[in-house]
Amino acid sequence: MSSQTIAEKKDTDSVEIPRDIPEGWSPTILAFACHYCAFAAADLAGVMRLSYETNVKIIRLPCTGKLDHIYVMRAFERGADGVFAAG
Amino acid sequence: MIVGTQKPMEEIWEMIKSYKKVLVFGCNTCVAVCHQGGNKEAEIMASMLNMHAAQEGVEIEIQHSGIERQCEHEFFEPAEDTIAGVDAVLSTACGIGVQFMAEKYANTPLFPGLDTCFLGAVDEHGVFSEKCQACGKCVLGETGGICPVSRCAKRILNGPCGGSTNGKCELSKDLDCAWQLIIERLTALGRMDDYEKLAELKDWSFDRAGGPRKFIREDIQV
Numbered sequence: 304m305s306s307q308t309i310a311e312k313k314d315t316d317s318v319e320i321p322r323d324i325p326e327g328w329s330p331t332i333l334a335f336a337c338h339y340c341a342f343a344a345a346d347l348a349g350v351m352r353l354s355y356e357t358n359v360k361i362i363r364l365p366c367t368g369k370l371d372h373i374y375v376m377r378a379f380e381r382g383a384d385g386v387f388a389a390g
Numbered sequence: 391m392i393v394g395t396q397k398p399m400e401e402i403w404e405m406i407k408s409y410k411k412v413l414v415f416g417c418n419t420c421v422a423v424c425h426q427g428g429n430k431e432a433e434i435m436a437s438m439l440n441m442h443a444a445q446e447g448v449e450i451e452i453q454h455s456g457i458e459r460q461c462e463h464e465f466f467e468p469a470e471d472t473i474a475g476v477d478a479v480l481s482t483a484c485g486i487g488v489q490f491m492a493e494k495y496a497n498t499p500l501f502p503g504l505d506t507c508f509l510g511a512v513d514e515h516g517v518f519s520e521k522c523q524a525c526g527k528c529v530l531g532e533t534g535g536i537c538p539v540s541r542c543a544k545r546i547l548n549g550p551c552g553g554s555t556n557g558k559c560e561l562s563k564d565l566d567c568a569w570q571l572i573i574e575r576l577t578a579l580g581r582m583d584d585y586e587k588l589a590e591l592k593d594w595s596f597d598r599a600g601g602p603r604k605f606i607r608e609d610i611q612v
Contacts, residue, residue, distance in 0.1 A: 372430065376437035 330384035337390030391420035394504035409478040416456025417483030427482030429456030460487030526596025534575035541568035547589040
């Protein structure tokens, strides 16, 4: 089997069923942030009294290297609409 | 090692959706190296199936577990209870592991999560390529350590065919001609005299042509 065939196969690997977006809906976003940079930046934003949307929840990691595949999967499994890693 | 690729999720879902409790069961040796069927991949697959079940509105409990090797009895011991507690198992082992489990757990429905592809090596991170077809009579000693059985599309044994161009196979410009590689290597080793020796007719009865194969070491049997 060529590598191209394998790559093509991966494109069909989605389990997502597209749905209509209800009115007034806002996504729940999880942010995995590195303790030493992105989380510190969020901390600084707090000190500066800057605000951000409440639908973004920050999870502090000792390093984004700690971010495992399964953390992202679990986030979606438990209802998060988006995940971002900052570090 | 054995290389496999995950089956499309839809195909997997069709196999397991009628069961109430399914175990996605990883094999943490060969297929973990190609990041397709290890215990970690089994966990991710279970998570994807859980989400799919939720979206489809199907009540199904999907668990995950795994062992180091699904082709030996001894490794199953810690997972016995887990396997006994489910209605079906989706094994992410190679075809060997799936069959081994199917024989071992005769009353548990077993499904393959992977398509087993070939015996290969890790050329570089994320690149796996076929290197052996387990033909049963190794010719690597005569061919400078490059296998014409697995790496030549025609499996020919006495030099390249007419389709070899600029070192590439006629099948694809990305595919090296195995015999070109053999000649280059024999030249580098100063062994081109060996190239002139005609290979005898290969006895394919040691390959699949002789039926399923078996190897028995009576001295270590218990």
